[in-house]
Amino acid sequence: MLDEFKEFIARGNVIDLAVGVIIGGAFGGIVSSLTDDIIMPIVGAIFGGFDFSNYFIPLSSNVTASTLAAAREQGAVLAYGSFITVILNFLILAWIIFLMVKAVNTLRRSIIKKQEEAAPPAPPADVQLLTEIRDLLAKQR
Known part of the structure; x- marks a missing residue:
């Protein structure tokens, strides 16, 4: 059972998930500070200083x-102002993650496209068959 656990932990997916959770927690703090310290004061100034x-x-x-x-x-107390701030935090975080995933997907598509352009297309099946027949005939001579 211990060996199975070691194998489970050693898989890349588990380690990637752990790294993602740690970075996500740190990133959440950055987004909270962005919302609380920069965005909300600007929104407050625009809408009358509240x-x-x-x-x-x-x-x-x-x-x-x-x-x-x-x-x-x-x-x-019912702290609906804090709730609004948390919703804004979530929306900002979701938007930033969306932009990051979009950038990674665009990069991935461009790499795949370059690989497809670099590899010559396979000849049609009839050309392959004729090539095999030619090679067999050449061996018989």
Whole structure:
């Protein structure tokens, strides 16, 4: 059983997946910072200076604070501004991944096209058959 596990781990797919998860986690932090520190302030400036991160609905009468962090300390809140920020993070991340996959697919297609252009096309079946007949006749002489 241990040998099977070693074989499973040694496969390229498992290692590639592990690397992808680690890089994806780090990339998620970059996208979160991009959204929180760059995009959301610009959106806030365009739409009148509001900050999505502090948009919430108090679910308790004890909540009187104006910031989300203070409101959470006072009681239950529905933090829809944070949810909007997370949705924007997801959309940005999905768009960046789409562009990366598209670039890789374009590169892959160009490499395949170059390989196909480099290899001469195979002769038609009838030409191959005639060539074999000619070679057989040449051997009989």
